Amino acid sequence: MDIFANDDQVAVILAHELSHVVLQHSSEILSLASLLDLLILPPMIALHAFVPNFLLALLMQWVANVVVSLTIKFPQRRKTESESDIVGLYLAARACFDVREACAFYQMLNQTVGLRDLE
Ligand SMILES: [Zn+2]
Numbered sequence: 001m002d003i004f005a006n007d008d009q010v011a012v013i014l015a016h017e018l019s020h021v022v023l024q025h026s027s028e029i030l031s032l033a034s035l036l037d038l039l040i041l042p043p044m045i046a047l048h049a050f051v052p053n054f055l056l057a058l059l060m061q062w063v064a065n066v067v068v069s070l071t072i073k074f075p076q077r078r079k080t081e082s083e084s085d086i087v088g089l090y091l092a093a094r095a096c097f098d099v100r101e102a103c104a105f106y107q108m109l110n111q112t113v114g115l116r117d118l119e
Helices: 007-022 025-050 054-094 101-112
Strands: none
Touching: 007 025, 007 054, 007 101, 025 054
16 A cells, blocks of 8 residues: 555556456456367367377467467557456546545555556
8 A cells, every 4th residue: 555645546446346347357357268269179179189199289278278368368468457457447436435535546556566466
């Protein structure tokens, strides 16, 4: 709580986190992960049917997970963060907090710890 300059900054962050819940981002990400697992399964089964090698199956699973994470999961996660940034500002504004404090807070945070450490 020491990093916040005022209640408005606390409200902006809480509203951001609350918007994740309101927008059901956890369910969205878990659903996407399940779908991707189902899509990866048939090629993995086919590969194992033709080349029944346990180490090759492990390697291909790892490669598939990396490719899916880089091309689908990470961009999706970034999209949910951006969505929560916007919706969070609306929620904080509706609760009569000064959302202009978000800029000051994020700039301070970026200068002190870097935004990458927060995700
Ligand atoms: Zn977030």
